[in-house]
Amino acid sequence: MTHASRIYPLNSLSQQPGCVLYWIQRDQRVNDNWALLYAQETALKTNLPLKVVFCLVPGYPGATMRQYGFMLKGLQELEKGLNRLNIPFDLITGDPGEMLPGYIRSVGAGVLVTDFNPLRINMQWKERVGASITIPFYEVDAHNILPCRAISDKLEYAAFTLRKKVEKHLSQYLVEFPSLVIQPSSGIPLQPVDWRSITALLKANGDVAEVDWIVPGEAAAHDALDKFIRNRLDTYASERNFPERQGQSDLSPWLHFGHLSAQRVALEVQKSATDPESKQAFLEELIVRRELADNFCLHNPHYDTTGGFQSWARKSLDLHRDDPREYGYTIDQFEQSRTHDSLWNAAQREMVATGKMHGYMRMYWAKKILEWTPSPEEAMAVAIYLNDKYELDGRDPNGYAGIAWSIGGTHDRPWGERKIFGMIRYMNARGCERKFDTKRYIALKNKI
Numbered sequence: 001m002t003h004a005s006r007i008y009p010l011n012s013l014s015q016q017p018g019c020v021l022y023w024i025q026r027d028q029r030v031n032d033n034w035a036l037l038y039a040q041e042t043a044l045k046t047n048l049p050l051k052v053v054f055c056l057v058p059g060y061p062g063a064t065m066r067q068y069g070f071m072l073k074g075l076q077e078l079e080k081g082l083n084r085l086n087i088p089f090d091l092i093t094g095d096p097g098e099m100l101p102g103y104i105r106s107v108g109a110g111v112l113v114t115d116f117n118p119l120r121i122n123m124q125w126k127e128r129v130g131a132s133i134t135i136p137f138y139e140v141d142a143h144n145i146l147p148c149r150a151i152s153d154k155l156e157y158a159a160f161t162l163r164k165k166v167e168k169h170l171s172q173y174l175v176e177f178p179s180l181v182i183q184p185s186s187g188i189p190l191q192p193v194d195w196r197s198i199t200a201l202l203k204a205n206g207d208v209a210e211v212d213w214i215v216p217g218e219a220a221a222h223d224a225l226d227k228f229i230r231n232r233l234d235t236y237a238s239e240r241n242f243p244e245r246q247g248q249s250d251l252s253p254w255l256h257f258g259h260l261s262a263q264r265v266a267l268e269v270q271k272s273a274t275d276p277e278s279k280q281a282f283l284e285e286l287i288v289r290r291e292l293a294d295n296f297c298l299h300n301p302h303y304d305t306t307g308g309f310q311s312w313a314r315k316s317l318d319l320h321r322d323d324p325r326e327y328g329y330t331i332d333q334f335e336q337s338r339t340h341d342s343l344w345n346a347a348q349r350e351m352v353a354t355g356k357m358h359g360y361m362r363m364y365w366a367k368k369i370l371e372w373t374p375s376p377e378e379a380m381a382v383a384i385y386l387n388d389k390y391e392l393d394g395r396d397p398n399g400y401a402g403i404a405w406s407i408g409g410t411h412d413r414p415w416g417e418r419k420i421f422g423m424i425r426y427m428n429a430r431g432c433e434r435k436f437d438t439k440r441y442i443a444l445k446n447k448i
């Protein structure tokens with residue numbers, strides 16, 4: 001059964017006759033999906049048909065073919081998986097706030113279920129849909145292991161404040177998923193989506209091409225998780241901060257699009273007989289850091305601007321606003337890896353070419369943007385623009401929290417005062433050279 005605290009009613013209307021409709025948004029998978037499980041539970045309990053709909057925005061602000069391609073292939077697999085369970089799947093296009101209310105009426109839905117996403121645009125869609133319907137509307141947190149709204153009703157100050165709550169409640173939530181059942185036949189026909197015409201509608205930036213090192217979809221995500229646990233988890237603690245090696249899991253694109261459930265990842269990692277230090281280090285990132293980012297975006301309406309920084313950070317950066325910058329670059333120079341710093345350029349190249357910059361380099365990359373732009377406001381805008389344009393896992397709470405951490409000390413503490421950065425933690429190339437083989441990293445990224 002879906003834990004009651006995962007389910008957040010978005011209105012207080014009572015159920016009407018008609019099908020149970022799951023508006024799938026962030027968690028684009030069949031398996032291990034609490035929102036789909038809840039929708040099916042409701043349908044079976046009330047003996048009503050179940051239907052799933054995805055509303056594709058053909059011109060999602062700033063999205064590129066790299067991201068659309070990954071998502072559409074995952075959605076095709078989703079359709080097949082749902083149909084195997086006799087669950088009809090529809091894909092409609094347009095702005096969800098405009099298109100869904102009419103669709104909901106046309107299919108005669110009696111209850112609407114959706115998944116949780118703390119980002120502004122998704123919250124606005126939900127508000128607009130909610131304002132135009134007369135059926136009950138539930139949001140189910142299928143992304144977080146500990147439901148974001150239930151675990152904390154305030155902006156957490158730092159990882160240690162959330163960690164305490166995670167430690168207290170994890171065993172309650174980190175449980176095995178029930179299985180979906182084959183949906184009893186409802187008379188709603190399974191109509192295949194016309195993927196070719198959907199693709200033709202896209203208004204995405206085709207300059208940022210799809211990548212082939214990663215295969216979208218649930219099946220590939222599960223394979224990658226198995227391989228990571230078998231081959232690399234054991235050395236995660238010692239290897240993950242060496243950008244010239246392959247110590248990270250590379251799971252973030254699948255987690256971002258919901259092809260893989262973080263709860264499944266945590267369950268499998270927990271079960272594995274691996275080095276306890278690596279297990280703990282990995283679960284800290286996967287659970288505490290990842291879920292802290294959702295908390296940040298849910299409770300901080302300014303998550304993507306300097307307005308979201310803590311007051312100590314804002315004041316400190318303000319004091320250094322007029323400090324001379326030794327280097328300054330335009331957004332084009334950044335984008336084309338044309339800075340004086342070969343390490344930074346290599347990281348940018350890695351992101352542009354592969355859609356995934358190494359996690360350690362992301363911190364260095366964003367901090368240097370602060371150092372080489374005229375203001376923290378501009379630094380935020382440049383970093384978010386590039387991150388969301390090129391990263392396969394971009395447009396994610398983790399990205400907004402990571403950028404705010406790097407540029408605005410979010411979830412961090414004040415450090416020693418220095419120019420431009422004020423009390424924001426500083427990083428430099430010499431520090432990187434002491435930590436890892438920067439020459440090898442640069443050489444590797446120059447080849448891609």
Ligand SMILES: Cc1cc2nc3c(=O)[nH]c(=O)nc-3n(C[C@H](O)[C@H](O)[C@H](O)COP(=O)(O)OP(=O)(O)OC[C@H]3O[C@@H](n4cnc5c(N)ncnc54)[C@H](O)[C@@H]3O)c2cc1C
Pocket residue numbers: 240248249250251252253255256285286287289290291293357358359360362363366387391393394395396398399400402403405406
């Ligand atoms: C400036 C900057 C920008 C970032 N942009 C993004 C982004 O757009 N999308 C994104 O998903 N992550 C982002 N991160 C967080 C982190 O770098 C990536 O999640 C991680 O590198 C993804 O690679 P992986 O899956 O191989 O990670 P692993 O090290 O294998 O970690 C496993 C999972 O734990 C979570 N995780 C790991 N590190 C962090 C972290 N620091 N914060 C939150 N969750 C974490 C992710 O879900 C990740 O997939 C950013 C960090 C910074 C500093």
